[in-house]
Amino acid sequence: MVQAIGAIGNSDNFHIDPEYVRILQELYKLGIKPTGNKQIDKTRLDDEKRKLAQRIQDKLENTKIADNQTDNERTRLEEERLGAMTVGELNRILHGI
Numbered sequence: 001m002v003q004a005i006g007a008i009g010n011s012d013n014f015h016i017d018p019e020y021v022r023i024l025q026e027l028y029k030l031g032i033k034p035t036g037n038k039q040i041d042k043t044r045l046d047d048e049k050r051k052l053a054q055r056i057q058d059k060l061e062n063t064k065i066a067d068n069q070t071d072n073e074r075t076r077l078e079e080e081r082l083g084a085m086t087v088g089e090l091n092r093i094l095h096g097i
Helices: 002-009 018-030 038-080 082-095
Strands: none
Touching: 018 038, 038 082
């Protein structure tokens, strides 16, 4: 009985590398089929992470550019105050001010 328990507990056939399990999980999350080779899968995962980070960075830069353009337009309109000037002119004409 002791030998059977020892044989199950010491089996190296079922040893799972926790780092490779993490790599597999992240590959599946990204929709990539693993090759079964730890080094190749790790390299592919790093490449995909780098590409994803670059896409996020590009999106943030585009958002900042759009925000700057919106802010510049808003600042220009606030400085010109076209709406307020129009209302003022209409009040002068209509009320004889």
